Amino acid sequence: MDNVRDTFKEVAAAILPVTTVVILLQLIFIRIPFEALIQFLIGVSFVSVGFFLFLIGVNAGLLPIGEMIGRKLPSTKKVGFIIATGFLLGLVVTIAEPDVRILAKQIEETSEGTVSAPTLIWSVSLGLAIFVALAMIRTIFRIPLHYLLIGGYTLVFLLSFFVPKDFIAISFDAGGVTTGPMAVPFILALGIGVASVLRLETENSGEKFGLIGLASIGPILAVMLLGVLFR
Incomplete structure (x- = not known):
């Protein structure tokens, strides 16, 4: 109640x-x-x-099951399985994300069908899924977050010189819409669950977070690469 x-x-x-x-x-x-x-x-x-x-x-x-999955994964002691599960869950929750579908529909309309909604949805979903998997790697091997953020955004800014201007704007919007009501609760709970079982809270409770910020780089890069293909 x-x-x-x-x-x-x-x-x-x-x-x-x-x-x-x-x-x-x-x-x-x-x-x-x-x-x-x-x-x-x-x-x-x-x-x-x-x-x-x-x-x-x-x-x-969503929150309880995401955290339960995150707590159970390390017990398998299979790094590849944990990373693959993070990738798969990142993919499916982004495909289901309402904000991503709204952006994809608007891009399809304004581009007069040049960039179809399914193409954009899959590109954004794959980008986020890859970076969720990278976030799992970061959690398992305790890689400092700022290394990955600096590397990711350096790649974003370098790639921006080769991408059509319209796609630069779309790519950053794509990074924003993935932090919506469907993806954030589930992915965040998953990351907290994995980090908790690995006992990172005893060293640095901040290691449980940063997953969403890191994962949102993936859609930006994915849409930029899409822009290079459509150039």
Whole structure:
């Protein structure tokens, strides 16, 4: 019951400010048609219910199962299996990520079908999956995060000189949309689970985190490489 109450407060805190601002703008400045305002309020209602149910599902299912998988993986003592599992889970949760699909659809429309939505979705998903696998390697072998971040973003900026300008903008948006409500809870819980079993918390609790920041480099590089192919 406490979880339901707290989730309701989170949803209200997220949705009410946006709704209030839009209504104030409508009353003072915009004066959009009344029908459009009604559609907005109906949409807010649907979003509120969906957001509430989603957060309940995340807390009840995604976070616990992600952390449980992360805790069980090291017990196999198979480095390759742990890395492959991280890759596979990173791939499937990104394919399911709503933000990625929205971006892919918009890119397909603005490019008039030159870059299809499935192509972009698979490129972004593979990019993130590869870097989730790299994050697993970093956790297992305790590689300092800043080495990988410096190397990753150095490669991003070097590659940007060979990529069409439109794809540079798209690539950084792709890195952002992968940090959405589907991928983040599951991948973060997975990383925390693996790190906890490897007892990294006794040395540096910060080693449990940084996975999402590292993984988001993958989609940027993937879309840039896609831009080179479409050049």
